[in-house]
Amino acid sequence: xxxxxxxxxxxxxxxxxxxxxxxxxxxxxxxxxxxxxxxxxxxxxxxxxxxxxxxxxxxxxxxxxxxxxxxxxxxxxxxxxxxxxxxxxxxxxxxxxxxxxxxxxxxxxxxxxxxxxxxxxxxxxxxxxxxxxxxxxxxxxxxxxxxxxxxxxxxxxxxxxxxxxxxxxxxxxxxxxxxxxxxxxxxxxxxxxxxxxxxxxxxxxxxxxxxxxxxxxxxxxxxxxxxxxxxxxxxxxxxxxxxxxxxxxxxxxxxxxxxxxxxxxxxxxxxxxxxxxxxxxxxxxxxxxxxxxxxxxx
Amino acid sequence: xxxxxxxxxxxxxxxxxxxxxxxxxxxxxxxxxxxxxxxxxxxxxxxxxxxxxxxxxxxxxxxxxxxxxxxxxxxxxxxxxxxxxxxxxxxxxxxxxxxxxxxxxxxxxxxxxxxxxxxxxxxxxxxxxxxxxxxxxxxxxxxxxxxxxxxxxxxxxxxxxxxxxxxxxxxxxxxxxxxxxxxxxxxxxxxxxxxxxxxxxxxxxxxxxxxxxxxxxxxxxxxxxxxxxxxxxxxxxxxxxxxxxxxxxxxxxxxxxxxxxxxxxxxxxxxxxxxxxxxxxxxxxxxxxxxxxxxxxxxxxxxxxxxxxxxxxxxxxxxxxxxxxxxxxxxxxxxxxxxxxxxxxxxxxxxxxxxxxxx
Numbered sequence: 218x219x220x221x222x223x224x225x226x227x228x229x230x231x232x233x234x235x236x237x238x239x240x241x242x243x244x245x246x247x248x249x250x251x252x253x254x255x256x257x258x259x260x261x262x263x264x265x266x267x268x269x270x271x272x273x274x275x276x277x278x279x280x281x282x283x284x285x286x287x288x289x290x291x292x293x294x295x296x297x298x299x300x301x302x303x304x305x306x307x308x309x310x311x312x313x314x315x316x317x318x319x320x321x322x323x324x325x326x327x328x329x330x331x332x333x334x335x336x337x338x339x340x341x342x343x344x345x346x347x348x349x350x351x352x353x354x355x356x357x358x359x360x361x362x363x364x365x366x367x368x369x370x371x372x373x374x375x376x377x378x379x380x381x382x383x384x385x386x387x388x389x390x391x392x393x394x395x396x397x398x399x400x401x402x403x404x405x406x407x408x409x410x411x412x413x414x415x416x417x418x419x420x421x422x423x424x425x426x427x428x429x430x431x432x433x434x435x436x437x438x439x440x441x442x443x444x445x446x447x448x449x450x451x452x453x454x455x456x457x458x459x460x461x462x463x464x465x466x467x468x469x470x471x472x473x474x475x476x477x478x479x480x481x482x483x484x485x486x487x488x489x490x491x492x493x494x495x496x497x498x499x500x501x502x503x504x505x506x507x508x509x510x511x512x513x514x515x
Numbered sequence: 516x517x518x519x520x521x522x523x524x525x526x527x528x529x530x531x532x533x534x535x536x537x538x539x540x541x542x543x544x545x546x547x548x549x550x551x552x553x554x555x556x557x558x559x560x561x562x563x564x565x566x567x568x569x570x571x572x573x574x575x576x577x578x579x580x581x582x583x584x585x586x587x588x589x590x591x592x593x594x595x596x597x598x599x600x601x602x603x604x605x606x607x608x609x610x611x612x613x614x615x616x617x618x619x620x621x622x623x624x625x626x627x628x629x630x631x632x633x634x635x636x637x638x639x640x641x642x643x644x645x646x647x648x649x650x651x652x653x654x655x656x657x658x659x660x661x662x663x664x665x666x667x668x669x670x671x672x673x674x675x676x677x678x679x680x681x682x683x684x685x686x687x688x689x690x691x692x693x694x695x696x697x698x699x700x701x702x703x704x705x706x707x708x709x710x711x712x713x714x715x716x717x718x719x720x721x722x723x724x725x726x727x728x729x730x731x732x733x734x735x736x737x738x739x740x741x742x743x744x745x746x747x748x749x750x751x752x753x754x755x756x757x758x759x760x761x762x763x764x765x766x767x768x769x770x771x772x773x774x775x776x777x778x779x780x781x782x783x784x785x786x787x788x789x790x791x792x793x794x795x796x797x798x799x800x801x802x803x804x805x806x807x808x809x810x811x812x813x814x815x816x817x818x819x820x821x822x823x824x825x826x827x828x829x830x831x832x833x834x835x836x837x838x839x840x841x842x843x844x845x846x847x848x849x850x851x852x853x854x855x856x857x858x859x860x861x862x863x864x865x866x867x868x869x870x871x872x873x874x
Contacts, residue, residue, distance in 0.1 A: 288873045356749035377750055378734060461695040461735040461871055469872075476696060477864075 267491075270484035280485035290486060293469045298493065300380060300455075300465070301448035304387045305441045311388070312395025312444075313437065319396070320403040321411075339393035347457045350386050351377060354458070378460035386454040391444050398443060398513045402436030435505035439513040442501035446494040466490050554795035556585050560599075560787075561614040563590035566817065570614050573813040578802050584795045588614075596620045599629050599787060608789040611796035615658035615819075619699060621783040622853045625653045631786040637797070641804050648850070649822035649840075654785030655804060658819040661758040661839035661848050662700045662777040668770040670752040676774045678849055681755065682708040682724040684731045689752035691728060692745045695735025698867045701725070701755075703778045703851040705867075713852060716859050718866040725870050735871050746771070758844075759818050762837050779839055779848040782819070814838065 240248065271280050284290045319331050338346060353360050356373040364370050376382055406429060414424035452467035461468070466486050473483035502510050559575060561567040567588050575586040591598055595613055602608045616624070624630050630653040633641065641650050649656045664681055666674035671689045675681040681691075681704070694701050708724040711717065734745045743760055745751045746769060756764075757780075761773045784803065786796040803809065810826035820838035821827070827835040827842075835841050839848065856863065 288869060292872070292874050358748065373749060375733065456737070461737060462732075463874075464872055472696070 264491075267484050267487055270481055271488050273481045273484075276481055280481045281489065283482060284485050284489050289464075290466075290469055290482075293464045293466050294486075294489065296380075296463050297449055297465045297467075297490070300384055300387070301445050303384050304391065304448045305445040307384065308388045308391045308395045308444045309399070309437060309441050312392055312399050312440070315392070315396045316399035316403050319400055320406070321408055335393050335396045338389060343390070343453055346390060347386055347454055350382070350389065351458060354382055354385075377458065378462065380459065380463060382458035383455050383463070383465075386458045387448050387451050390451075390454065391447055394447060395440055395444055398440045399433075399436065402433050402440070402513060406432050435509035436513050438505045439501045439510050442497050443513070445497055449490055449494055554584060554792035556587070556792050557612065557795040557799055558610050558791070559586060559588045559612040559614050559799075560591050560595055560610040561588050563592045566592075566615070569813050569816040573816060574799075574803060574809055577806075577809055578799055581802070582795075582798060584798070586799075596624050596629070599624065600627065603629055603789065608787050608791060610787050611790040611792045612799055613785050613787060615782040615784055618781055618783060618851065618853060619697075619857075621651075621653070621785060622857055625651075625785075626857070629788055630654070631788045631790065631793070631796075634797075637800065640801070644804050645822045646824075648845070649781075651783060654783045654800070656781035656822045656840075657784040657803075658782040658817065659822070659839045660780050660819060661775060661844060662694075662704075662755055662780055663758045663761050664774045664776045665746060665754045665756040665761045665764065666772045666774070667746060667749070667752045668772055670749075671772075674772045674774055675753065675776055677776045677847075678704050678707045678778075681753070681776060682728055684728050687753070689731070690733035690750075691731050692734040692736055692742065692751035692754040692756075693725075693732050694755065695737050695871055698864050699851055699853070699856050700778045700780055701867060702856055702863050703849045704755075706852070707849045714855055716855075716862065718862050721863065722866045722870055725867065729870055758837065758839055775844040775847040777848055779845065779850055781839075781851075 239245075272278070284294065315331055315335060319328055322328055322331075352358055354376040355361075356375070356377070360376060361370075361373040364374065365372075410428050411421070411424050414428045415421070419427065450467060451465060452471065455463070455465035456468050459465075464472075466489075470483045470486050473479040473486065557575075557578075559570060561570050567590050571586075571588050575588060578584065579586050589610065595616055599608070599610065599613070602610070613621075613624075613630070621630070632652050633650070633654065638650060638652075641655055645655055664675050666689065671687075673687050675683070675687045680687050684691075702721070705711075705721050705724055706713075709721050711721055715721075733751050734741070736742045736745065739757060739760055742754060742756055743764060746754050746756070746764055754761075755777060756773075758773075758775075761771075765771055765773060784800070786793070786800060790796050804823070807823045807825040807829055810821040810823050811829040814821040814826065815830055815834060818837075820840040822840055824840065824842060827838060827840060836844075839845060
């Protein structure tokens, strides 16, 4: 008994503080503090600095207006958004086929092959990837050689330094992202649904369109948004494969910083791209639902 | 812990720099005062690697031997202007000679008062030895090159032999490769092609020849490597090329023609303002100008041109014929008016950039 008493008296304080699976507000804050400080220092502060820079020296909204009124910036913004939209559609189309194949195929060799095709470019360096594509597309490169060998053209056609080269290069870099996210979207889909639909008389296409697609629509939308947003920030590919004549915003920002010493202009361009990215992700969030977004983004 | 450690490190770094700065600050005037009598030391800021090695072997060492002045070389590739500015702001300039500055840097540094002007005597004697073309207010041209026209013989039947012809796509058809980001050389060529008077600032008139050939420009290059690549890979037929790189393409077997139609692109060697060893610096400048053999040896090692025509005569003809200061080449090249360009840089650059990137 005395022992129990001792326990009881010792436990009086504890008994009042019930155990919760959740941490108290202060403990929680203390644990989160390093992350909060890091995010504050390296995300929030630079973003605020960006906004301050863009309106530096009493410029107000002038630098933002310049993004849309100055020919070079406006054109770069248009090219960036248009090319990124095309990249998103192409990448998700190809990525869907690859991810669906990974999900449904019974053939081991095919699954291994697709994983290799997806993961090898994922691990390759940016410069190596882009130079490989550059060497494929040059006037006396293998693609033109093939086209001429087949008699499709007489002289080499311009493939490099075109929008085609840029879209090709960015899509190649982003297909792994699309496949990995779409794979997680397709994974929960029961393959037997296809068989059931087929038993009920649907063709394979009808089954995919009316049974499978509604299940994965949200995930596909979010992947489109993700790829689009990633593509907006590309710098090396548009410069290396597209040349200076059709720059992305990132190229213009680089020039503003290192050639023109126009930091406010660069900041304004960056803010505009950032806002576009946030809006697109916001639309995806609203239309597909936060749950899908969380699932897709892991 | 980390924070504490970092604070200690920072404090230590600050302390060391403080000591270093005080050290230099006290040292510099001493060196300066003793320098007025006779300097026994000289510091050259150069480009590092092979460049510094050539300057050391062919200029600094023979100079040392003759004069007994001890020469040391600091490697500061591309950061000469910023570093000298910092030294000057701190009141402790540590370099005497700036070896082969890029033209834009040199003129900028001169504008900022970071370079010592040549004395009247120096100007007179250098001009007599090298010719007025090679002398500026602050130094002489050194390690120069030409922007020249290189044509792929397989695709080009008529290769432009003058600046005007480069901008004539009707009689000289072919896809062009042109500088995309730095425009001082292009601007000099446009002055010639547009018939602008010296000093004239009429941007629409200046850039019209470029506007006219825009559709024939397949590549606006951003680096020397890219310039070579587009010719090797057939992305362009006619390139505005660095002379040295152009000859390398011919040497590696590209079937091409190189015409000295283009623009002279000099580097400049100069003395830093408030140099710690001004007498030795002046002596070195004079020595280089007058020592044709040293210039020839340096040029042979580096493949860049040197200002003395006498030096070019001392070199094997097959080498000197490839250099920008070789008289037959030099007279074909347009000259850059750096004062005009720098005074109007923003307007000129944005006029050209609009054509490159404006669609």
